Amino acid sequence: MESTNLAFALDTFYLLISGALVMWMAAGFAMLEAGLVRAKNTTEILTKNITLYALACVCYLLIGYQLMYGEGGSDTYADAADFFFQSVFVATALSIVSGAVAERMKLISFLLFSIVLAAFLYPVQGAWSWGGGFLSAWGFVDFAGxxxxxxxxxxxxxxxVIVLGPRRGKYKDGKPQAFPGANMPLAALGTFILWFGWFGFNGGSQLQLSGAGNADAIALIFVNTNSAAAAGTLGALLLTKLTAKKADLTMILNGALVGLVAITAQPATPSPELAAVFGFVAGLVVVVSILLFDKIRIDDPVGALSVHGVGGIFGLLIVPLSDSTATFSGQLSGAAVIFAWMFFTSLAVWWILHKIIGIRVSKEQEYQGADSVDCGVEAYPEFVRSSPR
Structure with a gap:
């Protein structure tokens, strides 16, 4: 009995610490996005990130968790710990949206969409897989998301992004124009924070620490997570150096992130060497994907669609290479169902918001910047105007 209580306490504590690490990823997304947008939109992107985290937690508490998991009821850790761990994952999904629609969306429209996603859209598809629904019955494997x-x-x-359209001036004569981010140190810091928090994202998804088997699995998950990120960084660096003759920091940062996304589908079964191969290929894929999105005029200021969308699909499809319980058809079916549900329901919500209150700022407001329009506070005022004497 005493050993059972100790295991319960240990597993609960591990889940809470892992959740805290994933919560810290919210800071990583905020710093990454703040670094990659232009200075005039920095405060607004920070406002979005802290508010979306708050909305995700409240909406998931009131509605989302019950839709996804019912009443819980684990015998191995506290239900409250599981809720906390799962709620911070919702904020991660919302942070992805935040970066892709940056610099031209109304703050209120984004926040209203966040409520719908956290309370309904995300939990429904989560119930189909992690909640024991039909995707789980199909054999779909997605270890950590x-x-x-x-x-x-x-x-x-x-x-x-499709409903919103590209930023003004982004495409001229069919060619994408560079909109450099305002703060590369912040973007790099955000990537390091995300890399660090990802150990909780993947490692915590084992859900239990007690027992030699769980401990061994978590150790391998940590190593594989780190290996994939490192190799993804190198893959992106190599390809940008070979093609553009430059070490493009934004591509390199996205290479690290896509390595993390790719290994997340199954970090517990590959060898560290194979995880590195997965990450390296993902780093090559993300560079090509970002360039292709630009060619078809899909404007994504931070590369979120390539890192999390293309990288997520890639991660799902490579699972059968190391996990014998997964099949390519099962993984492809799961990816298609998740994409279709989230894309078409979100498209409907965005369209309704567009018709009712509008989702895009005016031409003048976009030129002025979201900081002054939505927030009334500039992130770098001393660089914009002279200080009063």
Whole structure:
């Protein structure tokens, strides 16, 4: 009895600490996005990130968790710990949307969409897989959320980007124009924070620490997560250096992130060497994907669609290479269902918001910047105007 109580306490504590690490990823997304948008939109992107986290937690508490899991009822850890761990995943999906629609969406429209996604759209598809629904019965494997979290967020984001349209001036004569981010140190810091928090994202998804088998699995998950991210970084660096003759930091950062996204679908079964191969290929894929999205005039300021959407699909499809319980058809079916549900329902919500209150700021407001329009506070005022004497 005493050993059972100790295991319960240990597993509960591990789940809470893992959830806290994933919560810290909210700071990573905020810093990454703040670094990659232009200075005049920095405060607004930070406002979105902290508010979406708050909305995700409240909406998932009131509605989402029950839709996804019912009343819980685990015998191995506290139900409240499971709720906390799952709620921070919802915020991750919303952060993906935040980056993709940056610099031209009304703040109120984004926040209203966030409520719908956190309370309904995300939990419904989560119930189909992690909640024991039909995707689970099909044999769909998504250990920590390459599809359930990352592809889901990217599909919702893609729908928003299509309704929203590109930023003004982004495409001239059919060619994409560079809109450099305001703060590369912040973007790099955000990536390091995300990398760090991802150990909780993937490692915590084991759900239990007690017992030698769980401990061994978590250790391998940590190593594989780190290996995939490192190799993804190198893959993106190599391809940008070979093609553009430059070490493009934004591509390199996205290479690290896509390595993390790709290994998330199944970090417990590959060898560390195979995880590195997966990450390296994902790093190559994300560079090509970002360039292709630009060619078809899909404007994504931070590369979220490529990292989380394309990277999420890639991660799901490579699972059968190391996990014998997964099949290619099962993975492809799961990816298609998640994408279709999130894309078409989100498209409907974005369209309704567009018709009722509008989702895009005016031409003048976009030129002025979302900081002054939506927030009334500029992130870098000393660089914009002279300080009063």
């Amino acid at each position: 390459s599809g359930i979290v990352h592809l889901a967020g990217a599909a919702a984001a893609l729908a928003g």
